[in-house]
Amino acid sequence: MSTQLLWRATLETLYMTGVATLLAHLVGIPMGVLLVVTDRGHVLERRWLHEVLAAVVNIGRSVPFIILLVAIIPFTRWVVGTSIGTSAAMVPLTVAAIPFVARLVETALREVDPGVVEAALSMGATPWQIVTRVLLPEALPSLALGAAITAVSVLGYSAMAGAVGGGGLGDLAVRYGYQRFRTDVMIQTVVLLVILVQAIQAAGDAAARRLRH
Amino acid sequence: MRAEIVRNEATWAAPIPVEGRDGATPHPEGVAPTVRLEGLCKTFRQGGREVVALRDVSLEVWPGESFGIIGLSGAGKSTLVRCINLLERPDGGRVWVDGVELTALGAGRLREARRRIGMVFQHFNLLHSRTVFGNVAFPLEIAGVPRARIRARVMELLDLVGLADRAHAYPSQLSGGQRQRVGIARALAPEPRVLLCDEPTSALDAETTSQILALLRRINRELGITMLIITHELTVVQAICDRVAVMAEGRVEEVGDTISVLTRPRSAAARRLVGAPAARALAHLVGGADGATAPPGRLFRLAFLGPVAERPVISEVVRAFDVTINIVHGNVDRIGRTPFGTLVVAIDGEPHQVEAAVETMRSWGVEVVAWE
Numbered sequence: 001m002s003t004q005l006l007w008r009a010t011l012e013t014l015y016m017t018g019v020a021t022l023l024a025h026l027v028g029i030p031m032g033v034l035l036v037v038t039d040r041g042h043v044l045e046r047r048w049l050h051e052v053l054a055a056v057v058n059i060g061r062s063v064p065f066i067i068l069l070v071a072i073i074p075f076t077r078w079v080v081g082t083s084i085g086t087s088a089a090m091v092p093l094t095v096a097a098i099p100f101v102a103r104l105v106e107t108a109l110r111e112v113d114p115g116v117v118e119a120a121l122s123m124g125a126t127p128w129q130i131v132t133r134v135l136l137p138e139a140l141p142s143l144a145l146g147a148a149i150t151a152v153s154v155l156g157y158s159a160m161a162g163a164v165g166g167g168g169l170g171d172l173a174v175r176y177g178y179q180r181f182r183t184d185v186m187i188q189t190v191v192l193l194v195i196l197v198q199a200i201q202a203a204g205d206a207a208a209r210r211l212r213h
Numbered sequence: 214m215r216a217e218i219v220r221n222e223a224t225w226a227a228p229i230p231v232e233g234r235d236g237a238t239p240h241p242e243g244v245a246p247t248v249r250l251e252g253l254c255k256t257f258r259q260g261g262r263e264v265v266a267l268r269d270v271s272l273e274v275w276p277g278e279s280f281g282i283i284g285l286s287g288a289g290k291s292t293l294v295r296c297i298n299l300l301e302r303p304d305g306g307r308v309w310v311d312g313v314e315l316t317a318l319g320a321g322r323l324r325e326a327r328r329r330i331g332m333v334f335q336h337f338n339l340l341h342s343r344t345v346f347g348n349v350a351f352p353l354e355i356a357g358v359p360r361a362r363i364r365a366r367v368m369e370l371l372d373l374v375g376l377a378d379r380a381h382a383y384p385s386q387l388s389g390g391q392r393q394r395v396g397i398a399r400a401l402a403p404e405p406r407v408l409l410c411d412e413p414t415s416a417l418d419a420e421t422t423s424q425i426l427a428l429l430r431r432i433n434r435e436l437g438i439t440m441l442i443i444t445h446e447l448t449v450v451q452a453i454c455d456r457v458a459v460m461a462e463g464r465v466e467e468v469g470d471t472i473s474v475l476t477r478p479r480s481a482a483a484r485r486l487v488g489a490p491a492a493r494a495l496a497h498l499v500g501g502a503d504g505a506t507a508p509p510g511r512l513f514r515l516a517f518l519g520p521v522a523e524r525p526v527i528s529e530v531v532r533a534f535d536v537t538i539n540i541v542h543g544n545v546d547r548i549g550r551t552p553f554g555t556l557v558v559a560i561d562g563e564p565h566q567v568e569a570a571v572e573t574m575r576s577w578g579v580e581v582v583a584w585e
Contacts, residue, residue, distance in 0.1 A: 119338035122298055123352040123403070124324040133355065137342040213341055213383035 005172060006188055012086050013168040013196070016158045020090050021151045024097035028150075029143075031057065031098065032105025033131055043117070043127040053102075060099035065157050068092050069164060089158065089166025097154050104150065108142035109135050141212040148204020152197050169193055245312055247407050247439040248274040248297060253306035255292055255463075266292040267303065268463040274407070279433045279440040281454030281471065283447065283486060289463040290443045294411050297441070298330045299323060311406045328356055331400030331438075335412035337392040339384040339399075345371065346380040349398045356403060370398040374428060390421035397428060407439040408432070414449060426452045447486060451475065451548045459483040472548045476516040476580050488514060488584070491557040494542040508539035510561025512584035513571065517554040521578040527558070534570040536562035557584060 031053060037043050038050040063071070069092045073083045076091040112135055120134045136143070159170020169189045177186025255267040266289045274280045282290045295301040297308060299315055308315045315326055339348050349370055353363045371377045374394040384392055393413060400408055410429065414422040430453045433440045442454060450457050450471055457474050459467045461482035467474060478484045485492075491514065517526070527538050542557040560567050571581050 113338065115334060115336055115338035116340055118300060119332065119334060119399075120351070120355070122300060122327060122330070122332040122409075123355060123399075124327040125355045126324065129355045133351070134340065138340060140342060211342075213385055 002185060002188070005176070005185070006169075006192065009167060009169045009172040009189070010192055010196075012166070013155065013158055013170070013193075016086055016090050016093060016161060016166065016168055017151055017155045017196075020093035020097055020154050020158075021147065023090075023094040024101045024150065024154070025147065027094075028098045028101025029105050029136075031102035032109065033135065035102060035106040036109045036135070037127060037131060043121070043130050057099040057102050060096070061103070063096075065092070065096050066160055066163065068096055069160065073164075084165040086161070086166050086168070089161035089164055089168075092164075093154055093157055093161065096157060097150055100153060101146070101150050104146035105139075105143065108139040108146055111142055112138040141208040144207035144211055145204050148201050148207075151200045151204075155193070155196060155200070169196075244276065246273040246309070247276045247311055248272070248280075248441060249309040250293075250297070251307045251309075253293065253296055253303045253308070255289075255296060255301065255303050265463050267296065267306075270306070270460075270463070270465055272458060272465060272468065274439060274441055276439055277433075277437050278455045279430070279442065279453050281442045281444060281450040281457040282460060283444055283450050283457055284460035284482070285445060285486075288460040290445075290460050291411060293460070294409050294441065294443045297409055298327050298332065328352065328403045329406050331403070331405035331408040333393070333396050333400050333408060333410040333413045335415050337384070337389075337396045337416075339392060339395055341384055344381050344383055345376060345387070345395050348384070348395050349402055352399060352402045366402060367398075370401055373401070373432075374398045388421075389417050390424060393417065393421075393425050394428065397425075397432070401432065401436075401438070405438065407441060410440065410442045412443055412445070415445070422449075423452070429453055447475070447489070451546060459486060472518070472551055472553070475548055476518055476553060477582075484582070488557075490544065491542040491555070491584075495557065508541060508559035508561070510537070510539065510559040511567060512541065512557060512559050514580075514582045514584050515556045515558060515574065516580035516582075517556075518551065518578070518580075519553075522554050524577065526574060526577065526579060527556075530570045530574060533573065534562065534566045536560050536566050536570050 035050065035053050035057070038046040038053070040047065040050075069089075072092055072095060075095075076088050077083045079091050080087045082088050116138060117130060117134055120130055125134070158166070158168050159173070161168055162171030162174055169192055173186055173189040173193075176182040177189060250270055250272045253267050253270040255265075257264045257266055268289075270289075270293060272280075282293060284290045292301055296303045296306075297310065297315075299308065303316070306316070310326065310330055313326055315323060318326060340351065343351065346367055349367045350363045353366060358366075368377065368380070371380055374397055376391060376394050376398070379387065379391065384395065387395070393416075397413075408429075413429065414425050417425060426449060429440065429442070432438055433453070440453075442449065444450060454471050456469065457471045458465045459474065459478075459480060459482050461480075466480035466482040467478065474483055475487055478487045495512075515526075527540075530536065531538055537560075539559040539561070540556060541559060543555070545554045547553070560570060562570070575581050
């Protein structure tokens, strides 16, 4: 019974974390790129757009996750058709991770040597080519590390998904380990979470190492 | 002095060059300059403070020549070279490259024009995520050249710069000199008409510097590519520039044949640059811990070009006039293929004797300039 519960909760956690991290990158990477290239002196300087994006990202990052979870219930219902369950938990997880990813991507791209961008410009590269052939490839090792950080954060947030019946290891720890005084379940879930975090970080480190020449 | 010259005698066979052609001298009819700059101005605003980088700079660089721009840091030379391919927009003035006015082009046309202007950087600016091959292929890829042609062209260029065996290495696995070779190959890939080199050897050691300079010289000579080289080092100009512009405080102070500018500098800025090694030696001598003082007499800078260097000038003068001559600093060098020597000396004696000695040396073809 306990093993089955744990197994199911682990899968739910992996599912929520994986999908939310992936979706957050689909939106967060373009946002991070825009934050960089629209800034002063960059290839697509648009100060107003930069300021608007920066404000949106900051607002998104300042809302506590548990409040976001509840606040966007109508949006969640519109997207996945329900506001309860694992799939429903993925929507706020993704929304919360998007500004986080955007900032990490921005930081990674800003680390790219401006001289390299200048060299590409001097060869007649278009802004699109600068982004796709210079900024993103050059920042890839940092982006891989950033993705690991994001996944670990999403994993942490997913513990709160229980509030909307999302399931997962965090939820299990609260419901069984805490509320029903099942210390064994509590310890097992924590050990599993530690292993997951270690695995994600190790994968990120390995990817960054392979990508850094 | 004499011993120094004799040692280099074999290389002194080159004839004395003719009077220096001034930078403003028009080129033969019908030849258009590869680079023409007209009245470039640029001011940077940094936190309310204005820094003027370029003040009304005009220059012409002719097809096939190797043109140097020398100046101390902050003289505006880097801004100038970045204004040529408009990485920096000048506040005023116009830029032509290969007959096209770049300052009049829209973004798309400017990008196309930039593909005909190669640029080599002080810090190489290679893509770390790409191999040597990938870096050289980069400008061709973004220009949409077909894969097969990219391959052939890249291998041809890697052969030229001597890195064919490192095609699959990453920049982090290369030495500084090798990285700059990749940078040069990359700049040459789209077959540019002109190569802009921004301090191409300033991050390299002396030996690597001379190898890179030799490579640039060969590219200029054999491929006929016009070259514009920014540097703060006199040795770079001496080694590979046909003509040179001296910049100071955003202005071009002097333009001329490298030989004339180095042996007969007319502007204060050029004199400062040319005299810098001797000035350092002098400062060292006078300021030394052993309490040494400047040698007695007036200081002069003597420049010897060609046959006159084979004459024992100093001994002849000392024998002919009642003066003593103290050598403060000496140097034997080459400008391109023409060797030349410089001496900084203190001549002591009665004023009219010193004057006569100077006049006599001038009559023998030695350039004599009073040292400030």
